[in-house]
């Protein structure tokens with residue numbers, strides 16, 4: 001009996017895991033069901049589906065990058081005030097005077113770019129696999145929204161350093177909304193809080209970037225994963241049904 | 244309920260008062276040139292004069308919002324972002340912009356030109372004839388930097 | 391193994407458990423169609439992927455610094471003015487077409503197209519050889535879009551003029 005087994009069998013272990021035995025598949029399944037962290041996974045999957053050939057693990061990669069972004073982003077928030085007079089100086093201070101400041105900012109930046117790549121690649125992969133077809137149309141739809149949210153998160157974050165790159169990219173990017181017929185001007189005014197990119201824009205983008213968009217994203221990811229788990233044995237069923 | 248929610252948040256998200264610009268005191272009318280333009284950073288624009296009329300131009304490119312610099316050698320506005328070109332009073336010449344440069348409404352208060360940056364008059368759409376006859380007088384700044 | 395759970399079924403009693411290895415499971419020689427336990431088979435793979443991604447990011451961050459230009463200045467537009475790379479394709483279109491087309495209709499059509507895809511493509515087959523039209527259309531779109539992105543990102547310089555990235559570099563990340 002291994003050490004883990006004896007830990008699980010102790011009084012404390014039982015209170016945590018509830019199912020101390022790991023002998024049959026049934027025990028393991030019970031342990032799986034009883035585990036909060038594993039509840040986003042199905043208990044079983046087809047061997048083929050977990051091979052690298054089938055899944056390029058782009059979804060996992062996106063999730064990991066999102067985790068890295070949240071962790072590094074929270075760190076950055078400790079040193080940043082979203083105001084045109086302070087923002088740029090805060091970044092300089094972060095890079096020069098804060099321990100690992102430049103490094104964490106690099107991690108945030110590269111994770112963000114990689115997440116856009118990973119999410120887009122995930123979507124392309126899902127297309128080629130035909131994973132958008134019934135009955136999984138709705139999860140594809142959520143995926144489209146997740147891609148848009150990822151782009152918006154990256155775009156709102158782009159403004160925050162308040163350097164020339166940020167200022168003009170956001171000026172040009174938000175100017176496109178002006179060409180939306182009828183409501184264009186109003187939409188832009190609401191987005192940037194005025195007629196020019198300025199203090200209000202920075203504040204709005206900051207709130208969107210650190211609160212609104214991340215919570216929307218995580219909420220939709222939960223639905224996305226739940227659907228994925230429910231549908232994970234689908235192909236097995238389909239195959240059995242065809243026999 | 245949903246209607247009320249949309250309506251309130253629509254209202255709520257409108258720009259805060261004072262953020263959408265306002266009157267800016269600039270210079271006296273006789274300081275405004277008629278051959279070239281006068282850049283006024285505080286109003287984010289240019290002042291110039293044509294046929295006795297003061298023209299107060301917004302420097303934001305009507306294409307995607309870059310600042311359109313004045314090119315002294317050619318005597319026209321040339322946007323480096325995607326190459327839109329406008330004449331001295333901001334009328335469309337070429338490029339991907341869909342209209343001429345915008346203008347601000349202005350008043351003359353105590354002999355000083357006061358454009359109001361919250362009151363924007365859209366530029367005339369592509370195809371409108373130019374009101375001044377000033378062909379490019381020299382090499383364009385766009386060409387010079389693209390080499 | 392019976393399908394009925396003996397610990398919860400009301401009309402049965404548990405008489406005892408026999409310890410031992412299951413008749414199916416670990417010892418069976420797996421076939422490709424077999425289902426396997428997610429723990430550990432999938433989770434180990436996920437852990438490896440996660441570690442690989444993290445190591446990659448940590449290394450990138452070690453060797454490349456995030457860019458920071460001069461402080462924002464509304465009176466000077468940098469030349470060239472580049473959007474983030476994922477909008478480079480749009481920017482390239484904006485250079486050529488009316489902004490209503492390139493800035494509103496094209497992105498709108500892409501989003502609507504992606505959302506509506508499952509309802510447009512009603513062919514239930516998932517094998518690629520049986521869905522040539524869908525695969526070809528999507529591939530063409532992807533190739534064009536990636537091409538435009540690369541052009542807008544690396545091949546454009548001052549005044550949005552053409553440059554060769556190996557001679558002059560204007561890409562911004």
Ligand code: FES
Nearest residue numbers: 304306307322325
């Ligand atoms: S922003 Fe001036 S031409 Fe595009």
